[in-house]
Amino acid sequence: MKDTQKPIVNTTYTVEKFDDEILLYTEAGTQAVYLNDTAHTVWLLCKEDMTVGQMVQYLEQQYPEQQKLIRGDVTGALETLLENGVIGFTDED
């Protein structure tokens, strides 16, 4: 996954909100995806027209005390979202 890539959100997913977590499910009802707090945050940023690098940079500024963990958490969450078809990627190169 490159920093220049930009996630594109699959709009066929509907959101069910819980306190710190969410459940995404397809309109066709064929798939549901559970997102924890971190993945939820990343999914929200995916809708903000940001590249992977911009997301990491933004979260590092927001949570400087967790700077070492953020890149791994972001790429892990994005991979989960990609595997479940919640997002795709475009390349900004």
Place this chain on the structure above:
Amino acid sequence: MKINHQTYHTGFGDQAFAIECNNKDAYDIAEFLFLDFPGAISATTKQYDIILSGPVPMLSLWKNDSRLYYGKSRYQLAYILMNEIIYHSINTNKSHHALHAGAVFKEDRCIILPGQSGNGKSTLTSWLIMNGFQYLTDELVFLDSESQLLPMTRPISLKANSSHDSWLLPTEHNKSLITSDTGSMIPHRLFNPLFEAKQPKVTDIIFPEYKVGAEPRLLEISPARSSLYLLQSHVNARNLDGHGVSELAAIVKTCRSFSLTYGNFTDLQKIFHSDSSPF
């Protein structure tokens, strides 16, 4: 010649069924299976026939002109008929959430045990009713938007017979069962002789997992995770607006949810009888 035809009427949800029985023995099979079904009023009634004939006897099950079973096994006939009734009860239902789940209750607690076949749902249900809980179902619940449960109260169905290690019932009850090499149906009243039909509101959700040798564990899980797991047992989602996800999630938010891993009855004893048990 005296012909003793009898019709057994039963129903579940919004589906009514009439089972024509050609003699008392056939009628006893229908009564064994559907004694505690709540019944239903429907504009149409689905029709089945159970026919027992000959000295052995040979059994057949019919749906209109289609023969669904012919042979000597009461268990196979009962199994096929029960699955037919379950399928038709679920297939067109749009008023409830149909969940593949066991259910028990005790005092003000009503627990559902969602899961697919083979994950220990019926065995856990049996153990719970031998340990202070009252039986509702081991297979299917209908849940309305107010969390109220309509359980399909049928005989307990185990994929085992009295020779299996997991068998819980004293052998003197064996003659009351419908059994074969592949499975057994047990009248739940053998466990709960004072059974009273109830439709309580669900308070707790336990997702059981039977895993030999695994460390026994009862772990509270979040409503989001519980909803995700529950969707896997939601068998009529396609009939409901938005696949029923929001309504089901709202019900889950009013409950406590747990995942349970166990490998034997000693594990269950430790978990449910410990001082820290939420039950």
